[in-house]
Amino acid sequence: MQISAAALARMIDATIDGDPEVIITGPARIEEAGSGQITFLANPAYEHHLYETKATAVLVSRDFQPRKPISPTLLRVDNVYETVSGLLQVYQQDEAAQTVRQVSQHAAVDATARLGERVRIGKFTVVSEKAFIGAGTVVLDQVFIGPNVRIGNNCTIYPGARILRDCVVGNNCILHANVVIGADGFGFLPDGEGNNQKVPQVGNVVLEDEVEIGSNTTVDRATMGSTVIRRGVKLDNLIQIGHNVEIGRNTVIAAQAGVAGSTKIGANCRIGGQVGFAGHLTIADGTNIQAQSGIARHIKEPGQALAGSPAFGYRDWIKSSIVFSRLPELYKRVAQLEKILEK
Known part of the structure; x- marks a missing residue:
């Protein structure tokens, strides 16, 4: 420009x-x-x-x-x-x-797909049956858009992204290279013989407006209903979002975090890299979580700062870390005191 x-x-x-x-x-x-x-x-x-x-x-x-x-x-x-x-x-x-200035002659766009005004489609991209792409959206090379997918206006979808059947992408979203939206959730049920039988995943993923998702991040489809990423959420690279998860408005999650199925994360949270969430949890609005923390319980009070694994209050974690680093010294002192008491 x-x-x-x-x-x-x-x-x-x-x-x-x-x-x-x-x-x-x-x-x-x-x-x-x-x-x-x-x-x-x-x-x-x-x-x-x-x-x-x-x-x-x-x-x-x-x-x-x-x-x-x-x-x-x-x-x-x-x-x-x-x-x-x-x-x-x-x-x-x-x-x-x-x-990408136009729909490439090397793209495969199904006859039943609908494209809005000024849509651009790159080389070797597939747009499946009954998919819809909104006005002004740019889809770069080698993207797969599955059946019945709906993509809003003015989105940018980078090479290699996959948006699988029935998923919904809002307006002004950005999906970086190799994002996968709508892979099957991790649902298995052991049978009487100890084998893990797959539970069909028939739901979808809904991304609301102004969501940005980094490279190689995956958002799994719901078992039933929807996995929902609310408006303004920003996900870094290499994040795993499990089935039926909901992430609240304007929450930001750094790289290599993982959210297990059916966990609900509130709005305006700040989550550091490599944070892990157990399943079926509720995380209050405004929660701030230090990198590499492990969340295994509900966080009910809004605005807390947490750290550690399992995570607890950030200031308490700092104090505990100081004590932990002094444990060898403290152990020697306790041993010396025990000898004195024995005498």
Whole structure:
């Protein structure tokens, strides 16, 4: 995407110091940016790079005052971080759209599938019978979209993703490479001879609007009903979401976490990497869980910070960790005291 500083300023409600006609082609880090690129300065620790950068334009706060002469055009905004986030999203969507400009002749789109306006389909992608893809959605190469799948407007689906039968994806969702939505839940029932018999998984997965799911994450379909990922949820790479799980609005989960079947996680939770949840639990809104914690009980009080395995109060866990690291020393002292008492 090529855009003048003036046009970009109108887009992001910025004021300009410098040449408004310079052309911006893309974003870059301030210490690496070159001609034609835009960067940003939000952290004062990086200010020294501003006087050396070869960037064409720099986003800064409205009250920023440079201490030395500078060459880039400055675009002044109210909140630099928020503006950068929105700008990166625009560039990302434009990049995906440029990659796929139309329905590829190498795609297999069933005659009963319906495509909205401006839908783009990449090479070797399969769109199965009675699937629906909403307006402005970009589906990149080698994606599989199963029968009766519904995908909303303005989504981006990266190469190798699989959305299996009957699943629903809302508007403005992003599914990264090799995501699997709607694989069978892990349901087995031992028979009288000790063999594990598969329980049919006849439900689906529902992703609400503005959900983003990282590469190689899997969300299993429900045994019956739906596995539900609520609006604004962000899942990192390599996460396993079991059948009939529900994740509340705007919850964020880091990589390698696992959620066992039928667990309900509340809204606005922050869950670190490698956290494990047992099944059939309820986790209150606003729960914060430290990385590598194990959750084996209901969390009923909202807003708690937890750590450890099994997890308990974060501050208590910190104190316990200090004591644990001193156990060898404490053991020696106890042994010495026992000898004194014996005498």
